[in-house]
Amino acid sequence: MGFLKKLSLFVSAILLFVSCSSDDSQNQVQQKIKVVLNVEDKTGFVKDYSVLKYDIYNQDTGRNLTGNLAKSGVVTLELEVGNYDFKVDNPDIGYALKPNVVVDKAMTLNLDIQLIEPSSTGLVISELFTSGYSAKDEYGQYVELGDQYVVITNNSQSVKYLDGVSYAITEHWNKFPYNTTTKDALSNNQVMAALVYTFPGTGRDYPLAPAEDIVLARSAKDFSDGGKNKLAADLSGVDFEIVMPERDTDNPNAANMIINGTTHADMLGYGTGFSSAFLFKHQGDLKAFLNKNTVVVESMYGSKPAFTISEDLIIDGVETGQVSQVKYKSLLNKVDRGFITVSDTGTREVYRRKVKQIDNQVKVYQDTNNSTEDFTVSVGQSSFPG
Ligand SMILES: [Ca+2]
Ligand SMILES: [Ca+2]
Ligand SMILES: [Ca+2]
Numbered sequence: 446m447g448f449l450k451k452l453s454l455f456v457s458a459i460l461l462f463v464s465c466s467s468d469d470s471q472n473q474v475q476q477k478i479k480v481v482l483n484v485e486d487k488t489g490f491v492k493d494y495s496v497l498k499y500d501i502y503n504q505d506t507g508r509n510l511t512g513n514l515a516k517s518g519v520v521t522l523e524l525e526v527g528n529y530d531f532k533v534d535n536p537d538i539g540y541a542l543k544p545n546v547v548v549d550k551a552m553t554l555n556l557d558i559q560l561i562e563p564s565s566t567g568l569v570i571s572e573l574f575t576s577g578y579s580a581k582d583e584y585g586q587y588v589e590l591g592d593q594y595v596v597i598t599n600n601s602q603s604v605k606y607l608d609g610v611s612y613a614i615t616e617h618w619n620k621f622p623y624n625t626t627t628k629d630a631l632s633n634n635q636v637m638a639a640l641v642y643t644f645p646g647t648g649r650d651y652p653l654a655p656a657e658d659i660v661l662a663r664s665a666k667d668f669s670d671g672g673k674n675k676l677a678a679d680l681s682g683v684d685f686e687i688v689m690p691e692r693d694t695d696n697p698n699a700a701n702m703i704i705n706g707t708t709h710a711d712m713l714g715y716g717t718g719f720s721s722a723f724l725f726k727h728q729g730d731l732k733a734f735l736n737k738n739t740v741v742v743e744s745m746y747g748s749k750p751a752f753t754i755s756e757d758l759i760i761d762g763v764e765t766g767q768v769s770q771v772k773y774k775s776l777l778n779k780v781d782r783g784f785i786t787v788s789d790t791g792t793r794e795v796y797r798r799k800v801k802q803i804d805n806q807v808k809v810y811q812d813t814n815n816s817t818e819d820f821t822v823s824v825g826q827s828s829f830p831g
Contacts, residue, residue: 477523479551484518484533484541486558490649494518497535497558504528504545524548537561537604563648565610565726567601569761569812571658573722573796574826575714576787577668577677590790592668592678592826593713595661595722598798599653600810607653608646609731610760611705612661612713613638614720615775616742616751619766619784622773626740626751634756636776637740639720640712641705641752642687643731656807660829661685663711665699669828676793681831687711698831705735706750716790718765721775725758756780763816765796783817794822 484494491497494514501510505527514520514533531543533556541556577592595612599605616637617627630637642661644651653659665686668677686699689711695701704711714720727734738753756777764776764784771784787794798820801811811819 481553502530563606571598572596593663598658607644607651611643620770642702659684665696679828717767723762724760783815785816785820
Protein backbone atom coordinates (compact mmCIF):
# COMPACT_ATOMS: atom_id res chain seq x y z
CA MET A 446 0.00 0.00 0.00
CA GLY A 447 1.32 3.38 -1.00
CA PHE A 448 1.82 6.13 1.51
CA LEU A 449 -1.04 8.29 0.19
CA LYS A 450 -3.46 5.38 0.31
CA LYS A 451 -2.47 4.64 3.92
CA LEU A 452 -2.90 8.28 4.82
CA SER A 453 -6.27 8.39 3.14
CA LEU A 454 -7.49 5.31 5.05
CA PHE A 455 -6.16 6.75 8.27
CA VAL A 456 -7.96 10.04 7.68
CA SER A 457 -11.18 8.19 6.80
CA ALA A 458 -10.90 6.22 10.02
CA ILE A 459 -10.50 9.40 11.99
CA LEU A 460 -13.47 10.99 10.25
CA LEU A 461 -15.56 7.88 10.84
CA PHE A 462 -14.55 7.83 14.50
CA VAL A 463 -15.25 11.52 14.95
CA SER A 464 -18.62 11.30 13.28
CA CYS A 465 -19.62 8.21 15.31
CA SER A 466 -18.61 9.74 18.61
CA SER A 467 -20.42 12.92 17.67
CA ASP A 468 -23.57 10.89 16.94
CA ASP A 469 -23.18 9.08 20.28
CA SER A 470 -22.92 12.26 22.28
CA GLN A 471 -25.94 13.72 20.53
CA ASN A 472 -27.91 10.60 21.42
CA GLN A 473 -26.75 10.92 25.02
CA VAL A 474 -27.81 14.56 25.20
CA GLN A 475 -31.28 13.63 24.10
CA GLN A 476 -31.52 10.64 26.43
CA LYS A 477 -33.05 11.59 29.79
CA ILE A 478 -32.57 9.47 32.89
CA LYS A 479 -35.12 9.27 35.65
CA VAL A 480 -33.62 10.14 39.03
CA VAL A 481 -35.78 10.05 42.14
CA LEU A 482 -34.44 12.26 44.93
CA ASN A 483 -35.69 11.00 48.27
CA VAL A 484 -34.82 13.41 51.09
CA GLU A 485 -35.37 12.52 54.70
CA ASP A 486 -34.81 14.13 58.10
CA LYS A 487 -34.45 11.15 60.41
CA THR A 488 -35.04 13.30 63.51
CA GLY A 489 -38.61 13.99 62.32
CA PHE A 490 -38.24 17.75 62.78
CA VAL A 491 -38.88 18.62 59.12
CA LYS A 492 -42.55 17.98 58.37
CA ASP A 493 -42.84 19.89 55.09
CA TYR A 494 -39.85 19.42 52.81
CA SER A 495 -40.96 22.09 50.35
CA VAL A 496 -39.00 24.62 52.45
CA LEU A 497 -35.83 22.92 51.17
CA LYS A 498 -34.30 23.79 47.79
CA TYR A 499 -32.42 21.33 45.61
CA ASP A 500 -29.48 22.43 43.50
CA ILE A 501 -28.12 19.83 41.12
CA TYR A 502 -24.88 20.72 39.36
CA ASN A 503 -23.93 18.98 36.13
CA GLN A 504 -20.11 18.82 36.19
CA ASP A 505 -19.96 18.13 32.43
CA THR A 506 -22.06 21.04 31.22
CA GLY A 507 -21.59 23.41 34.18
CA ARG A 508 -25.35 23.86 34.38
CA ASN A 509 -27.51 23.85 37.55
CA LEU A 510 -30.98 22.49 37.98
CA THR A 511 -32.76 24.08 40.93
CA GLY A 512 -36.17 23.95 42.56
CA ASN A 513 -38.06 23.18 45.71
CA LEU A 514 -38.66 19.68 47.02
CA ALA A 515 -42.21 18.37 47.20
CA LYS A 516 -43.84 18.46 50.62
CA SER A 517 -43.12 14.73 51.01
CA GLY A 518 -39.38 15.21 50.40
CA VAL A 519 -39.48 13.28 47.11
CA VAL A 520 -38.87 14.80 43.71
CA THR A 521 -38.52 13.01 40.36
CA LEU A 522 -36.06 14.52 37.91
CA GLU A 523 -35.14 13.87 34.28
CA LEU A 524 -31.38 14.25 33.92
CA GLU A 525 -28.90 13.86 31.10
CA VAL A 526 -26.20 11.22 31.50
CA GLY A 527 -23.33 12.79 33.39
CA ASN A 528 -21.55 13.45 36.65
CA TYR A 529 -23.51 15.45 39.19
CA ASP A 530 -23.23 17.14 42.57
CA PHE A 531 -26.50 17.00 44.53
CA LYS A 532 -27.28 19.58 47.18
CA VAL A 533 -30.42 20.14 49.26
CA ASP A 534 -30.43 23.16 51.52
CA ASN A 535 -32.28 25.64 53.70
CA PRO A 536 -29.80 27.85 55.57
CA ASP A 537 -32.10 28.02 58.62
CA ILE A 538 -33.00 24.34 58.79
CA GLY A 539 -30.40 22.02 57.35
CA TYR A 540 -28.72 20.54 54.31
CA ALA A 541 -27.65 17.34 52.53
CA LEU A 542 -24.82 16.94 50.04
CA LYS A 543 -23.92 14.11 47.67
CA PRO A 544 -21.11 15.04 45.26
CA ASN A 545 -19.76 13.12 42.22
CA VAL A 546 -22.79 10.99 41.44
CA VAL A 547 -22.59 9.18 38.07
CA VAL A 548 -26.01 9.26 36.44
CA ASP A 549 -26.16 6.69 33.64
CA LYS A 550 -29.24 4.65 34.54
CA ALA A 551 -32.53 5.17 36.37
CA MET A 552 -31.85 5.53 40.08
CA THR A 553 -33.16 6.61 43.49
CA LEU A 554 -30.89 8.82 45.57
CA ASN A 555 -31.53 8.84 49.32
CA LEU A 556 -30.29 11.94 51.09
CA ASP A 557 -30.34 12.43 54.88
CA ILE A 558 -30.82 15.97 56.13
CA GLN A 559 -28.23 17.27 58.56
CA LEU A 560 -30.02 19.83 60.74
CA ILE A 561 -28.41 23.19 61.60
CA GLU A 562 -27.70 23.42 65.34
CA PRO A 563 -30.43 25.48 67.01
CA SER A 564 -29.04 28.83 68.14
CA SER A 565 -30.31 31.64 70.37
CA THR A 566 -27.56 34.17 69.73
CA GLY A 567 -29.09 37.34 68.33
CA LEU A 568 -32.18 37.38 70.55
CA VAL A 569 -32.54 40.77 72.24
CA ILE A 570 -34.74 42.38 74.84
CA SER A 571 -36.47 45.02 72.70
CA GLU A 572 -39.02 46.34 75.20
CA LEU A 573 -39.34 45.95 78.97
CA PHE A 574 -42.06 47.23 81.22
CA THR A 575 -41.78 46.90 85.00
CA SER A 576 -43.13 50.16 86.43
CA GLY A 577 -46.85 49.73 85.95
CA TYR A 578 -49.64 51.61 87.59
CA SER A 579 -52.89 50.79 89.39
CA ALA A 580 -53.25 47.22 88.27
CA LYS A 581 -53.99 44.79 91.05
CA ASP A 582 -51.70 41.78 91.18
CA GLU A 583 -52.65 38.36 92.49
CA TYR A 584 -51.44 39.22 95.98
CA GLY A 585 -53.28 42.51 96.27
CA GLN A 586 -50.16 44.27 97.52
CA TYR A 587 -47.84 45.34 94.70
CA VAL A 588 -50.73 46.94 92.91
CA GLU A 589 -48.54 48.85 90.44
CA LEU A 590 -46.68 45.84 89.11
CA GLY A 591 -49.30 43.52 87.68
CA ASP A 592 -49.01 44.23 83.97
CA GLN A 593 -45.27 43.74 83.59
CA TYR A 594 -44.07 42.32 80.29
CA VAL A 595 -40.96 41.90 78.16
CA VAL A 596 -40.69 41.74 74.38
CA ILE A 597 -37.94 39.54 72.98
CA THR A 598 -36.97 39.91 69.31
CA ASN A 599 -34.86 37.92 66.91
CA ASN A 600 -32.48 40.66 65.81
CA SER A 601 -30.47 38.39 63.48
CA GLN A 602 -30.75 37.29 59.86
CA SER A 603 -31.52 33.63 60.58
CA VAL A 604 -34.03 31.60 62.59
CA LYS A 605 -33.36 31.51 66.34
CA TYR A 606 -34.94 29.35 69.00
CA LEU A 607 -36.45 30.26 72.37
CA ASP A 608 -36.33 26.68 73.64
CA GLY A 609 -34.33 26.54 76.85
CA VAL A 610 -33.60 30.29 76.91
CA SER A 611 -34.08 31.83 80.35
CA TYR A 612 -35.21 35.30 81.36
CA ALA A 613 -33.58 36.39 84.61
CA ILE A 614 -32.98 39.45 86.75
CA THR A 615 -29.88 40.11 88.80
CA GLU A 616 -29.75 39.23 92.47
CA HIS A 617 -27.81 42.44 93.06
CA TRP A 618 -29.68 45.77 93.21
CA ASN A 619 -27.63 48.42 91.42
CA LYS A 620 -28.45 51.12 93.97
CA PHE A 621 -26.64 49.17 96.72
CA PRO A 622 -22.95 48.28 97.22
CA TYR A 623 -21.89 44.73 96.37
CA ASN A 624 -21.93 41.98 98.95
CA THR A 625 -19.10 39.42 98.92
CA THR A 626 -21.04 36.91 96.81
CA THR A 627 -21.77 39.41 94.07
CA LYS A 628 -18.28 40.87 94.19
CA ASP A 629 -16.75 37.39 93.75
CA ALA A 630 -19.16 36.54 90.94
CA LEU A 631 -18.44 39.74 88.99
CA SER A 632 -14.68 39.32 89.34
CA ASN A 633 -15.12 35.80 87.86
CA ASN A 634 -17.07 37.18 84.88
CA GLN A 635 -20.33 35.92 86.37
CA VAL A 636 -23.68 37.45 87.26
CA MET A 637 -25.95 36.35 90.12
CA ALA A 638 -29.52 35.68 88.92
CA ALA A 639 -32.37 36.19 91.39
CA LEU A 640 -35.11 34.64 89.33
CA VAL A 641 -35.02 32.38 86.33
CA TYR A 642 -37.97 31.73 84.03
CA THR A 643 -37.19 29.36 81.20
CA PHE A 644 -38.94 28.99 77.86
CA PRO A 645 -40.28 25.47 77.39
CA GLY A 646 -39.45 23.28 74.39
CA THR A 647 -36.93 20.60 73.55
CA GLY A 648 -34.78 22.44 71.03
CA ARG A 649 -36.82 23.50 68.01
CA ASP A 650 -40.36 23.98 69.32
CA TYR A 651 -40.29 27.79 69.46
CA PRO A 652 -38.54 29.18 66.37
CA LEU A 653 -38.40 32.93 65.78
CA ALA A 654 -37.95 34.21 62.23
CA PRO A 655 -35.69 37.23 61.66
CA ALA A 656 -37.34 40.35 63.19
CA GLU A 657 -40.10 38.27 64.77
CA ASP A 658 -40.84 39.02 68.40
CA ILE A 659 -42.66 37.36 71.28
CA VAL A 660 -44.12 38.76 74.49
CA LEU A 661 -43.64 37.26 77.93
CA ALA A 662 -45.94 38.68 80.61
CA ARG A 663 -46.13 38.20 84.28
CA SER A 664 -49.75 37.16 83.67
CA ALA A 665 -51.56 36.84 80.34
CA LYS A 666 -54.69 38.75 81.28
CA ASP A 667 -56.54 41.95 80.61
CA PHE A 668 -55.39 44.30 83.36
CA SER A 669 -57.35 47.15 81.76
CA ASP A 670 -60.53 45.33 82.71
CA GLY A 671 -62.08 45.61 79.27
CA GLY A 672 -60.66 49.09 78.72
CA LYS A 673 -62.16 50.58 81.90
CA ASN A 674 -58.73 51.04 83.48
CA LYS A 675 -56.93 52.99 80.77
CA LEU A 676 -53.67 53.13 82.72
CA ALA A 677 -53.22 49.37 82.69
CA ALA A 678 -52.41 47.10 79.77
CA ASP A 679 -54.43 44.37 78.15
CA LEU A 680 -51.97 41.47 78.13
CA SER A 681 -54.51 38.74 77.37
CA GLY A 682 -52.91 37.98 73.99
CA VAL A 683 -49.25 37.55 74.97
CA ASP A 684 -47.34 34.41 73.93
CA PHE A 685 -45.91 33.32 77.28
CA GLU A 686 -46.74 33.88 80.95
CA ILE A 687 -45.51 32.89 84.36
CA VAL A 688 -47.96 30.84 86.40
CA MET A 689 -47.19 30.44 90.08
CA PRO A 690 -48.26 27.21 91.82
CA GLU A 691 -50.73 29.15 93.99
CA ARG A 692 -52.90 32.26 93.73
CA ASP A 693 -52.28 32.95 90.08
CA THR A 694 -54.24 32.92 86.84
CA ASP A 695 -53.47 30.58 83.93
CA ASN A 696 -54.53 31.69 80.45
CA PRO A 697 -54.81 28.55 78.30
CA ASN A 698 -53.80 30.53 75.19
CA ALA A 699 -50.45 31.60 76.63
CA ALA A 700 -47.71 28.99 77.09
CA ASN A 701 -46.34 28.76 80.62
CA MET A 702 -42.71 29.40 81.44
CA ILE A 703 -40.75 26.87 83.49
CA ILE A 704 -40.13 28.42 86.89
CA ASN A 705 -36.54 27.70 87.90
CA GLY A 706 -36.30 30.25 90.67
CA THR A 707 -38.29 33.22 91.92
CA THR A 708 -38.09 35.86 94.54
CA HIS A 709 -41.58 35.56 96.02
CA ALA A 710 -43.88 36.39 93.09
CA ASP A 711 -44.12 36.02 89.33
CA MET A 712 -42.48 39.38 88.68
CA LEU A 713 -40.25 40.30 85.76
CA GLY A 714 -38.45 42.97 87.76
CA TYR A 715 -38.91 45.48 90.54
CA GLY A 716 -40.82 48.64 89.60
CA THR A 717 -37.82 50.88 89.04
CA GLY A 718 -35.76 48.11 87.51
CA PHE A 719 -32.87 48.19 89.98
CA SER A 720 -32.42 44.46 89.27
CA SER A 721 -31.31 44.26 85.66
CA ALA A 722 -32.84 41.86 83.16
CA PHE A 723 -30.92 39.43 80.99
CA LEU A 724 -31.37 36.39 78.77
CA PHE A 725 -29.12 33.35 78.98
CA LYS A 726 -28.92 29.83 77.70
CA HIS A 727 -27.07 26.84 79.06
CA GLN A 728 -26.59 23.97 76.57
CA GLY A 729 -27.60 20.74 78.27
CA ASP A 730 -29.44 19.95 81.49
CA LEU A 731 -30.45 23.33 82.90
CA LYS A 732 -31.82 22.03 86.22
CA ALA A 733 -28.55 20.21 86.96
CA PHE A 734 -26.58 23.29 85.94
CA LEU A 735 -28.64 25.57 88.20
CA ASN A 736 -28.44 23.12 91.12
CA LYS A 737 -24.68 23.08 90.79
CA ASN A 738 -24.54 26.89 90.68
CA THR A 739 -26.99 27.73 93.46
CA VAL A 740 -26.13 30.09 96.28
CA VAL A 741 -28.72 30.48 99.06
CA VAL A 742 -29.15 34.13 100.00
CA GLU A 743 -31.21 35.83 102.68
CA SER A 744 -33.82 38.37 101.65
CA MET A 745 -36.73 40.24 103.13
CA TYR A 746 -38.90 37.31 101.95
CA GLY A 747 -36.73 34.69 103.65
CA SER A 748 -33.93 32.59 102.21
CA LYS A 749 -34.07 31.94 98.48
CA PRO A 750 -31.82 30.55 95.80
CA ALA A 751 -29.68 32.71 93.54
CA PHE A 752 -27.75 31.33 90.59
CA THR A 753 -24.27 32.02 89.31
CA ILE A 754 -24.43 32.57 85.54
CA SER A 755 -21.21 33.02 83.61
CA GLU A 756 -20.94 35.81 81.08
CA ASP A 757 -20.47 33.52 78.08
CA LEU A 758 -23.97 32.08 78.59
CA ILE A 759 -25.62 35.51 78.46
CA ILE A 760 -27.36 36.31 75.18
CA ASP A 761 -28.46 39.87 75.95
CA GLY A 762 -28.98 42.12 78.94
CA VAL A 763 -30.07 45.62 79.88
CA GLU A 764 -28.90 47.49 82.98
CA THR A 765 -32.11 49.15 84.16
CA GLY A 766 -32.59 51.33 87.20
CA GLN A 767 -33.90 54.50 88.78
CA VAL A 768 -32.76 58.00 87.77
CA SER A 769 -29.55 58.95 89.66
CA GLN A 770 -29.68 55.72 91.68
CA VAL A 771 -27.50 53.44 89.55
CA LYS A 772 -24.32 53.37 91.67
CA TYR A 773 -23.01 49.81 91.32
CA LYS A 774 -23.75 48.13 88.01
CA SER A 775 -25.25 44.67 88.27
CA LEU A 776 -24.36 43.46 84.77
CA LEU A 777 -20.87 43.01 83.41
CA ASN A 778 -19.67 45.68 80.98
CA LYS A 779 -19.38 43.10 78.23
CA VAL A 780 -23.16 42.51 78.48
CA ASP A 781 -24.09 46.19 78.95
CA ARG A 782 -21.53 48.93 79.56
CA GLY A 783 -24.21 51.59 80.07
CA PHE A 784 -27.56 51.83 81.83
CA ILE A 785 -31.04 53.25 81.30
CA THR A 786 -33.32 54.60 83.99
CA VAL A 787 -36.94 55.40 84.81
CA SER A 788 -37.98 58.06 87.31
CA ASP A 789 -40.12 55.97 89.66
CA THR A 790 -42.56 53.11 90.08
CA GLY A 791 -46.10 53.64 88.87
CA THR A 792 -44.98 56.04 86.14
CA ARG A 793 -45.77 53.70 83.21
CA GLU A 794 -42.31 54.38 81.79
CA VAL A 795 -41.19 51.71 79.33
CA TYR A 796 -37.63 50.76 78.35
CA ARG A 797 -37.63 50.59 74.54
CA ARG A 798 -34.73 49.63 72.30
CA LYS A 799 -34.00 52.01 69.44
CA VAL A 800 -34.52 50.88 65.86
CA LYS A 801 -31.18 51.15 64.04
CA GLN A 802 -32.46 50.75 60.51
CA ILE A 803 -35.27 49.33 58.43
CA ASP A 804 -34.07 46.76 55.86
CA ASN A 805 -36.73 45.85 53.29
CA GLN A 806 -39.45 46.96 55.72
CA VAL A 807 -37.89 44.79 58.45
CA LYS A 808 -36.76 46.62 61.57
CA VAL A 809 -33.30 45.99 62.97
CA TYR A 810 -32.68 47.08 66.57
CA GLN A 811 -29.57 48.85 67.76
CA ASP A 812 -27.47 46.57 69.96
CA THR A 813 -24.05 47.98 70.84
CA ASN A 814 -24.24 46.46 74.35
CA ASN A 815 -24.57 49.99 75.72
CA SER A 816 -28.13 50.61 76.90
CA THR A 817 -27.41 54.33 77.45
CA GLU A 818 -27.18 54.57 73.66
CA ASP A 819 -29.38 51.66 72.62
CA PHE A 820 -32.53 52.37 74.68
CA THR A 821 -35.02 55.15 75.23
CA VAL A 822 -37.65 55.52 77.93
CA SER A 823 -41.16 56.52 76.95
CA VAL A 824 -44.42 56.67 78.86
CA GLY A 825 -47.25 54.30 78.07
CA GLN A 826 -47.00 50.54 78.05
CA SER A 827 -48.06 48.49 75.04
CA SER A 828 -51.17 46.33 74.99
CA PHE A 829 -51.28 42.84 73.53
CA PRO A 830 -54.99 42.01 73.35
CA GLY A 831 -56.15 38.46 72.75
CA1 LIG B 1 -48.84 35.07 86.54
CA1 LIG C 1 -51.04 29.64 80.42
CA1 LIG D 1 -26.85 43.09 73.62
